[in-house]
Amino acid sequence: MFIDSRELEKNQLLQADLCIIGAGAAGITIAREFIGTSKKVILLESGGFEFNQDIQDLNRGKNTGHHSFDLHVNRLRFFGGTTNHWAGHCRPLEAIDFEKKPWVPYSGWPINRSDLNEYYFKAQTILELGEPDYGDLGAFEKATNLKALELDNKRLQSVVYGQSPPTRFGKVYRQELENAANIDIYLYANVLTINAHPSLSGIKDLSVTSFTGQPFTVQANKYILATGGIENPRLLLLSNNVYPQGLGNQNDLVGRFFMDHLLLRPGLDLSFTHPGLNLRLYHGIHQLEGRKQFAVMTIAQNLLRAEKLANFRAHLYRTRPRYQLPIGGVFSDIDDFAGENPLKPARNNSIGVHLVLDPTPNPESRITLSQTDVDRFNQPRVNVKWLIDNTDLNNAYRAMELIALEFGRLGLGRGYSDLFKDQHHWPNNLEAGKHHCGTTRMADTPQLGVVDADCKVFGVDNLYIAGSSVFPTIGYANPTFTIVALALRLSDHIKSNFV
Template sequence: MHRDLATLPDQNTVTCDLCIVGAGAAGISMAIDWLKAGKKVILLEAGGFEFDVETQALNNGTNIGQRYYALPATRLRFFGGTTMHWGGYCTPLDPIDFETRPYVPHSGWPISYKEFASFLPAASKMVEIDDETWNLDTYIADKENYVPLDLDPSVFYSKLFKFSPPTRFGEKYRKALVESTSVTVYTHANLTDIVLNEAGQQVKKVRAKSLNGNTLTVNADHYVLAMGAIQNARMLLANNKQHKQGIGNHNDLVGRYFMEHPEVKAGQIFLKKPQSMKLYFFDYLKIKMYSELAIAEEAQRAHGLLNVTAALSPKELSGDWAWINTLPREGKKSYDFWMKSEKKVLARPPSDVDTRKYRTYQMQIRMEQSPNPNSRITLDSKKDRLGIPEPVLNWQLTSLERNSIKGMYTVLGKELIRSGIGRLHAPDWVFDTSLQWPDTLGGGWHHMGTTRMHNDPKKGVVDANCTVHGINNLHIAGSSCFTTAGSANPTLSLIALTLRLSKHLKQHL
């Protein structure tokens, strides 16, 4: 069933078993999972079924940290959420991402990779990809044309990505939800108030409002916030009438540990031996997969590095490559890997350098951000049209990100030389960590953290079941619960985590 709050009489009140706030990848996945549960579900969506400029403006906010995109551009505020401009990249978090790593502060999930992975088949179905395997060797049938680089798999491997069509959740699942007799979708219903009981240990009701002033009160047994990492934190902080510091924020953790995937073009790989590189270049019309180079878990642990991957794109060198051009010149540093490190071995060019043409491939880095409590969402004094304080993003990176970039290039450079297949070039800032990140540094539009998962309320906002500590009927869905970010695009993993929460709620309802 569908109802548009903007067209209903004012002061509506409804009662249900489960209230889900936000109709993006997480919220719609959960609502679809409840279609046949025999319970009454309310799904609140801030926007309508189409993009609207005035509604989108409710995502306004300010960035005071690391250079970043304008916040309204990073998330869509209408039915289907950001899946409506999603690229469809799918790969799950890795086992190491769930581990407590001594060199990564605040790492370690309260759930195992095995448990998380058990929900990947259902998540894969939601985004219309197969879940046969994530092992490249067994997945690739055409081994002649799709050939991975011959690197030591304990150092670097080719990580498999699959492509969703991409699934536009607002189109794919709209009919099933609006025609449902158990789920009611309310559009133009912006969450404004979360009201707790007198003890402050349960949500008593929530209120939503349309831009034209109509209000809706929802009384439910359980509530799920699925609005994304920025808006989830914003609404918990803004609802501070009963708890001065905000809901779930007794330990000043709501909004902290905001994570992104730093992304930047940085350097090239030069391959000596021609080989098919189809595996690393995606073609939506021909094959729904591709690979990126990824540093293996064993190498991450050995060198104390974060999870990093590199996408390759062709950039053919014209003519023979003149090795002498890589030598340091007066007043200019050179950070070609083989000139920078272990000079006795690496500065000596191969004998065929003047006669053999190298094939050149640009590297696009995507990396894990370490959990950082100073990278956070807070509230501005400025308010939106509905009276909710706007969010302030302070995206902060640490020395571990810089050192992991440097370490990854060092390990990859050595492995290319050891294997005899090529060489690596990196720009100055990679090896000279006194230099600033380049202006080309961006993010993947991947918002994670801010309501992180941890069984200790002094270290996380939600417990292992994504329930807000101290409030037994308030739950958080999506990537805001991620304890660490990994290097994987988060959509597939956040859906898997949401379906795990959905199963937990069904057991309690």
């Protein structure tokens, strides 16, 4: 059932077994898992069913480090959350992404990829992916009748990505949730603080306000915070009724380790000496029976370990080349092609390589509360200080170099990159993936993270966190698939812990 909080009586007390804050991919997934159970669930959503600029304005904040993206643009506050504009690219994290890598400080999840396998499988249905086999490039080649590049698998590999329609959670699952007798969804409900019990190590209640200002309270046995990688730490920091430094922040870790995928679009221009080269497997999305897929290039895991690099993926896409000196074609005879003038930087003899790089965790890259700016509820807005490590720059360089090396080795063409021109500075087209992660990281101990392996906040008995804020590292894959898989796992954990 949907309830408009603006129509609630002032100071009403709402009670449930489970309260989920935020109706995005994670929140809706968890709520759906409780449909038809004996547990009463309250799902709180800040917005309504449609985009509203005044509500969206609550997302405003300042970028005080490297400019990520306007904070009121790259995430959405209405039912369905940011799935209302996500791209739909899906692939599980690789096993190596969960490992502690000695050359990456603060790396390592307290769980393994195998802990998520069953949940990834289930998430495929939720994300309307069909059943792609992420490990079977051959099947993808056969289905598309296209050949993958013969990459040196000691350097690079081609891998398959799944493509969600993309699933708009707010639209696809609205009716199902509306019909669920045990789920109450409160729209226009903004949580102001999560109030800790003064003497017990748990949450007492939530102070909530409707968008028009009617205050109300929610009490539950368990609470799940699922408001995204920026709002999750913000709410914890704002919740200081018992702990002045904020909830779960006894080790000053809430909001730290903010990270996002590093994007260069393009990071490399490939100038073909073979204009007839067919790279369609790697660009464009292929509609197959019951599923959509595409291929990307990634680094070979052994090389990643040997050279102590970061994971990355590379898409190919048509773009205007960035190079000014079109010299790639000078070598076309070497690569056994002597056709039309390949010096002309035309769209049909070059292609862009879009790099998505796994960033290095950095505790100084962080979200804090603004000392000066507040929102309409007088709540401090956020400052996002996104810091990018020099290691990331070196990793980006090597990633682009590996792809250029492979095109040269295969005799297909040559690569140009702004990074090859100046390896000490990021090119001016550096972007963020808009995948906010790391700010309430998962760890084995409270000294290293905010939540444990079950996504429970350290030191708080009945508060859990869902979403990409718990990712200690993020690999190269888009986060939504893992967010949904983790939400399913958390649902199972909470169900098994209800007495």
